[in-house]
Amino acid sequence: MPMKLYGVSDGPPTLGVRMTLKALNVPYEYVNVNFNKGEHMTDSYAKMNPQKEIPVLDDNGFYLQESNAIIQYICDKYGPDSPLYPKDPTARAIVNQRLFFNMGFYYSSIGAYALAPIFFDYERSAMGLKKVENALKVFQTYLERLNTKYVAGDNLTVADFVLITSTMCLEAINFDISGYPLIKKWYEMFKKEHSELWEVAKVGMLELAEFEKNPPDLSTMNHPFHPTRKATK
Ligand SMILES: N[C@@H](CCC(=O)N[C@@H](CS)C(=O)NCC(=O)O)C(=O)O
Incomplete structure (x- = not known):
């Protein structure tokens, strides 16, 4: 199965x-x-x-x-032999680092700033914005230091996929990333050169962009994080 x-x-x-x-x-x-x-x-x-x-x-x-x-x-x-997740320990370590950088630092800042307000009705805060700017600055630094076409080396890897999905959240809320030219260049390159994979992320980006304009009503969803739900002990 x-x-x-x-x-x-x-x-x-x-x-x-x-x-x-x-x-x-x-x-x-x-x-x-x-x-x-x-x-x-x-x-x-x-x-x-x-x-x-x-x-x-x-x-x-x-x-x-x-x-x-x-x-x-x-x-x-x-895909044990796929370059998408290289076997060489150093190359794999860089991919793994990017996967966890994304989850623990980049996506966590972007998700909190871009997505939580759409779904949970919170304000976009100045602190949230600072965290996003900081995450972008660090990502730009990684790109600058490695100086390769892709985020973890000269080849496309799964690290590109996860960082693309986070970056697309910024596009969905019309957040200008032109102050981070290496991120912008990589993002645009990915869309152009890997259009069939970008299609996967694009569906989510367009949906989020629509929710940004018309936030969904989650007040009846009984979600523990929703502000309309009373805190329980
Ligand atoms: N660290 C988790 C994060 C997954 C995550 O944040 N998923 C969101 C949807 S995009 C979710 O299910 N959130 C639960 C909620 O907010 O109720 C992973 O990578 O799988």
Whole structure:
């Protein structure tokens, strides 16, 4: 049976996984989880992912949470010789560093600033903006120091996928990244030279851009982070 990916159509972590599956030509069943209806907040979803986060992979009863771990697993299992996730320890270390830089530093700042206000009705704060600017500055520094076409070397890797999905959130809210010319150059290059992979991220970007204009009403979703929900002990 093909693997099942439970994902959300505009979720950057989901889209990074989907880009990996597409790039490696791995057959899989996609199950869309409706975030706005809180389909990931149920007890049955929590059995697959106790974090109640999307995505989660179901490889015939083996459940794997965390998009980076899912990407690494897919590469190890379905593309062990692929340059998308190189074997050489140093090259792989750079890819891994970028994956975790994205999750722990870049996407965490961008998600909090660009996405949380859309879905949870919070204000975009001056502090949030500072964190995004700082994350962009650091990313620009990494690009400058490595001085390669792609984020982790001269070849396309899964690190490009995840960083593209975070950067597209900024495009969705019309955030100008021209002050970070290496990021802009890489982002535009990816769109042009990897258009079939960009299509995966673009769907999410357009959906987020629409939500930026018309935020979804999540007040009935019973989400613990939603401000209209009363805090419980
Ligand atoms: N570290 C997780 C993050 C996943 C994540 O943030 N997913 C979002 C959707 S894009 C989510 O499910 N959030 C749960 C919620 O806000 O209720 C991963 O990489 O898989």
